[in-house]
Amino acid sequence: MxxxxxxxxxxxxxxxxxxxxxxxxxxxxxxxxxxxxxxxxxxxxxxxxxxxxxxxxxxxxxxxxxxxxxxxxxxxxxxxxxxxxxxxxxxxxxxxxxxxxxxxxxxxxxxxxxxxxxxxxxxxxxxxxxxxxxxxxxxxxxxxxxxxxxxxxxxxxxxxxxxxxxxxxxxxxxxxxxxxxxxxxxxxxxxxxxxxxxxxxxxxxxIAVAGSLVTTQAYERLMPVFERLEARALRGELKGAARTAALRVVGDARVSVARTQLERGRRGAALHQLWLARRARSKHWAVALMMCLLFSPKMVGRWSRWRMAQLAE
Incomplete structure (x- = not known):
């Protein structure tokens, strides 16, 4: 072969x-x-x-x-x-x-x-x-x-x-x-x-190669891959458990966008993303909502840097 x-x-x-x-x-x-x-x-x-x-x-x-x-x-x-x-x-x-x-x-x-x-x-x-x-x-x-x-x-x-x-x-x-x-x-x-x-x-x-095709970035909007997935799911192209799981994947991606918006000081935009992400029904969504309601942008930034350090380890 x-x-x-x-x-x-x-x-x-x-x-x-x-x-x-x-x-x-x-x-x-x-x-x-x-x-x-x-x-x-x-x-x-x-x-x-x-x-x-x-x-x-x-x-x-x-x-x-x-x-x-x-x-x-x-x-x-x-x-x-x-x-x-x-x-x-x-x-x-x-x-x-x-x-x-x-x-x-x-x-x-x-x-x-x-x-x-x-x-x-x-x-x-x-x-x-x-x-x-x-x-x-x-x-x-x-x-x-x-x-x-x-x-x-x-x-x-x-x-x-x-x-x-x-x-x-x-x-x-x-x-x-x-x-x-x-x-x-x-x-x-x-x-x-x-x-x-x-x-x-x-x-x-x-990892950590200058100009790598894949790099860790903060996104201020939902990536097109997730927009297309969400559209397919909402059009009914995915059925049953697959549809539910796909919408939760998109919801988790929106949570990441919401954290970035909050870190930039855009609380209203972050809350809008979390509303759109409500289908995620995950601990990530709940934590992000709590942060949006209680944390300042600087606190979110410190938390994000700590989280990335943990992931790198």
């Missing part, structure tokens, strides 16, 4: 060779690497072209954003199974073999993911232990409820999808968006297919 690995590249020349090497040294070798350069200006093309392996293909496009780069990679893919890798991250050596194992074990109407490691450096020793055989996996029954409870269940680097399921969704990633664009695809896949999930950490997600 040929696996296509899609790597969007934008000014990550210092990292991309290690990312590609992590694919070429997989225990599973039937792979192609499609590097889509999104108008880089730091010499990344020369780095990629210096890797003398026929499995590596280089595609260059004018700068159009990470979503367009990934969509270009999907169009260029020849493999049955498609996986993704950001240029400043890397795979552990057993990742693709595990994805192939899961795809063969659950071949019908599924997509696949593993857990991931948050890392601050490149340490090959982290991957010295092979995963259990067979790798543990579960069929996730309610995608949105699991997403709501577990939060960062997966990352872009840890997802595999049959190419035949991606083709009808093109453009798979919303062009022009660079925050939440990956979640948009996972949400739509979760509504059509069943997620097969393994809790084993098999890929690395590098």
């Amino acid at each position: 040929l696996c296509s690995v899609i790597i969007p590249l934008y000014n990550k020349a210092a990292y991309v060779a290690a990312a590609i090497e992590s694919v070429l040294t997989q225990t599973y070798q039937d792979v192609e690497v499609i590097v889509v350069d999104d108008g880089s200006s730091d010499g990344g093309q020369a780095v990629v072209e210096g890797i003398r392996d026929p499995r590596v293909r280089f595609v260059r496009q004018p700068n159009g954003g990470v979503s367009k780069a990934r969509n270009t990679g999907i169009d260029a893919a020849r493999g049955e199974l498609v996986v993704f890798l950001d240029a400043d991250d890397w795979y552990g050596p057993y990742y693709i073999a595990t994805m192939v194992e899961l795809a063969k074990r659950y071949p019908d109407n599924c997509f696949y993911a593993t857990s991931f490691k948050r890392v601050r450096g490149y340490d090959p020793a982290d991957w010295s232990t092979a995963p259990p055989s067979p790798v543990p996996a579960e069929l996730v029954e309610n995608f949105y409820e699991r997403r709501r409870i577990n939060g960062a269940l997966l990352c872009t680097n840890s997802v595999a999808v049959w190419r035949k399921h991606l083709a009808p969704l093109q453009p798979c990633f919303p062009v022009g968006e660079s925050h939440g664009e990956d979640q948009d695809l996972w949400f739509r896949l979760g509504e059509r297919l069943q997620l097969v999930y393994s809790p084993v950490e098999l890929v690395a997600y590098r």
Whole structure:
């Protein structure tokens, strides 16, 4: 089974060779690497072209954003199974073999993911232990409820999808968006297919990299991915428990927006978001409401910084 690995590249020349090497040294070798350069200006093309392996293909496009780069990679893919890798991250050596194992074990109407490691450096020793055989996996029954409870269940680097399921969704990633664009695809896949999930950490997600595709930010408005999810749920495209869970996911996202608004001193805007988020019915919503009624913006700021420090640890 040929696996296509899609790597969007934008000014990550210092990292991309290690990312590609992590694919070429997989225990599973039937792979192609499609590097889509999104108008880089730091010499990344020369780095990629210096890797003398026929499995590596280089595609260059004018700068159009990470979503367009990934969509270009999907169009260029020849493999049955498609996986993704950001240029400043890397795979552990057993990742693709595990994805192939899961795809063969659950071949019908599924997509696949593993857990991931948050890392601050490149340490090959982290991957010295092979995963259990067979790798543990579960069929996730309610995608949105699991997403709501577990939060960062997966990352872009840890997802595999049959190419035949991606083709009808093109453009798979919303062009022009660079925050939440990956979640948009996972949400739509979760509504059509069943997620097969393994809790084993098999890929690395590098944090605290300047210019990283994914950064921790405070948002003053609901991201489009959640606006679209809310619209689908309210239109009745999601039914029953899935609809309820999806609206609670959106509610939790609105709570985050409300905290940002409160920190900016916009209490009225924060209360408006909490009213819209009332479907969340979570402890996060209750805490945010209490903060909105009792805390000053400075107190909220101190609490937010403490919370981020706890998450970083």
